[in-house]
Amino acid sequence: MKNRLRVLRAEREWSQQQLADALGVSRQSVNAIETGKYDPSLPLAFRIADVFGLTIEEIFLRD
Amino acid sequence: MTSEASSFHMPRSWLWVIAYFAALAAMVADANLDLLRDPWNWMLKALVLVLVIPFLISSHRRAVEKGPPSPALDMFNFQVMAGVGALVLVLAISFSVYRALPPGAPWLWPLGLATAAPLLFLIWATGRYLIRETDEYLRHLMTMSALIGLAAVLVLATVWGSLENFGLAPHMRPWLLVPAFAVAYGIGRAWLEERER
16 A cells, blocks of 8 residues: 655654654654555554544555 | 565674574584584583673664664563573573483473473563554564464474475474574564565
């Protein structure tokens, strides 16, 4: 699954660690999601959407 | 899913971990098959003890490189270090005592169980970590690494067992699968983490 996490994070000038802290996960997790190596669960996807103030569909895209 | 092609590159810190487990496996095999004579078998035990130091340092460095570890991972790493340290000590002591005791001595029972105790502790610690870890990706990494280790052990046991049935391979003690699992788990974990880059 593709996502716009890296772009959204860059727009806000957040580091991976800052986003990880906001989500309550490790920096490794943020990196794995950003690079598409790991698709988050629905609860984590909702947390990501909440942090950016967007809907899940605006962040995660179909292949 | 991205389609970036990535070539596998083993991080240097993992080489210490693999070297440690390889030396541990050699020590276990020697204790089982009596391959080495004095003083080489004692030098092998000393090597395992010495390799604990770079093993601990490289594990700590890896954790720091990836940012602050989760509290559950911190605790798990500590438990693994304690378990591995206890395993080395118990193996070194118990096999020395075993050789000094007559066959069938009653003390062999607690000695045998004591040898298994650190491994049982490590299995418990792994299960406990999976329960305590709130970071789903770290849980996923642990699960996948353990599955790689399990797959390797099943393949090894199946192939070796088949060869043994036909008299083509010597008998292998079942507990040797534990260090085999540890090595396969380590390689699997290194591969999974390398894919992240």
